[in-house]
Amino acid sequence: MSLSFLSRSLKTKPLFSRQRREGLVLGWGLGLGLGLGSFFTLGFMKNASAADAPVEHMMTSGRLRSMQEMLGGIQGTVVNERQLQHAGIKLHLSILADNGNSVPLGVSVDSPMTPEDHVRDIYLLSQRNPVLVMAHLHLGPWNARAELNTRVRLAGTQKVVALARTNTDRWLVDSADIIVTESACVDASN
Amino acid sequence: MNARLIWPQKIVSGDVVKVRLLIQHPMETGYLQDMTGHLIPRNIIQWVSCVYDAQEVLRVETSSGIAANPFFEFYVRATVTGLMVVKWLDDDGQAGEFRQLMSVQD
Numbered sequence: 001m002s003l004s005f006l007s008r009s010l011k012t013k014p015l016f017s018r019q020r021r022e023g024l025v026l027g028w029g030l031g032l033g034l035g036l037g038s039f040f041t042l043g044f045m046k047n048a049s050a051a052d053a054p055v056e057h058m059m060t061s062g063r064l065r066s067m068q069e070m071l072g073g074i075q076g077t078v079v080n081e082r083q084l085q086h087a088g089i090k091l092h093l094s095i096l097a098d099n100g101n102s103v104p105l106g107v108s109v110d111s112p113m114t115p116e117d118h119v120r121d122i123y124l125l126s127q128r129n130p131v132l133v134m135a136h137l138h139l140g141p142w143n144a145r146a147e148l149n150t151r152v153r154l155a156g157t158q159k160v161v162a163l164a165r166t167n168t169d170r171w172l173v174d175s176a177d178i179i180v181t182e183s184a185c186v187d188a189s190n
Numbered sequence: 191m192n193a194r195l196i197w198p199q200k201i202v203s204g205d206v207v208k209v210r211l212l213i214q215h216p217m218e219t220g221y222l223q224d225m226t227g228h229l230i231p232r233n234i235i236q237w238v239s240c241v242y243d244a245q246e247v248l249r250v251e252t253s254s255g256i257a258a259n260p261f262f263e264f265y266v267r268a269t270v271t272g273l274m275v276v277k278w279l280d281d282d283g284q285a286g287e288f289r290q291l292m293s294v295q296d
Contacts, residue, residue, distance in 0.1 A: 101257060101258070102257040102258070103257070124255070126255055129254070129255050130219075130221070130254065131253045131254050131255055133251075133253060133255070134252075134253055134255025134256060135250055135251065135252050135253065135255065135256055136250065136251040137248075137249070137250050137264075138246075138248075138249040138250070138251075140245075140247075142245050142247050142266065142267055143247060143248075143264065143265050143266060143267070144206040144265050144266065144267040145206055145265035147263075147264065147265055148250075148262065148263065148264055149261075149262070149263035149264075150256065150257075150260070150261055150262050150263070151256070151257035151260070151261050152255050152256060152257055153219070153254065153255050153256065153257050184219075185219055185221040185222070185254075
């Protein structure tokens with residue numbers, strides 16, 4: 001491959017020798033080719049990874065569930081809003097949480113916890129978290145007290161519902177609203 | 191696999207004992223991204239079980255709604271001196287176990 005036609009038309013002596021010119025062209029061509037090629041390839045490779053799917057597509061939080069939705073969403077249980085008794089159970093939750101990643105929560109049920117009359121299950125439901133049932137606690141007379149204290153994650157300001165079921169199929173409910181300043185499941189670095 | 195079980199030092203048979211359980215576990219929700227933008231894979235404890243005196247005294251089916259390093263405070267009626275065995279299983283298939291002897295007087 002000779003580029004000497006360039007110098008011939010100008011009728012001047014070429015600045016670089018033919019070998020040097022060809023070497024430079026080859027070098028630059030390869031360099032640019034590899035550079036642009038790798039740029040595009042790496043870019044596409046990154047996008048192709050399934051794990052890099054945007055978080056918004058996976059998070060279904062943000063939408064507030066209705067009470068009916070929350071009750072209907074408990075797997076393996078059918079409970080109607082009409083069955084609920086708003087007595088005998090207390091949900092302890094502060095009014096405001098600075099960080100939704102760890103929010104102390106307490107639930108206590110007024111129950112003798114005898115074999116004849118005790119609480120069987122306690123459900124902690126979230127109105128806004130991606131997952132409805134935060135925890136499902138199984139209890140029995142051996143517990144002597146139907147109480148649980150734990151720490152939950154809250155993805156934003158919402159209502160938390162505590163649902164208790166006795167062995168006689170009575171459903172007790174209590175709910176509490178909480179303001180969450182910094183939501184869980186959302187990174188501040190985003 | 192690390193956990194802590196705390197209860198009062200002096201327990202008499204028949205007492206209602208407050209038990210506090212803390213399990214060391216990141217409880218990754220699968221929604222957060224690391225510094226390079228990749229999603230940190232989900233790893234949540236699926237259930238926690240505590241057996242005392244041949245009776246399962248605690249069973250919690252947990253979800254991503256429980257905070258990292260899960261903490262549970264519950265009550266148990268003390269009967270006899272015996273081991274309290276806490277077990278759990280997470281999404282990665284890792285089973286955890288923690289045992290502690292509950293000394294009950296009388």
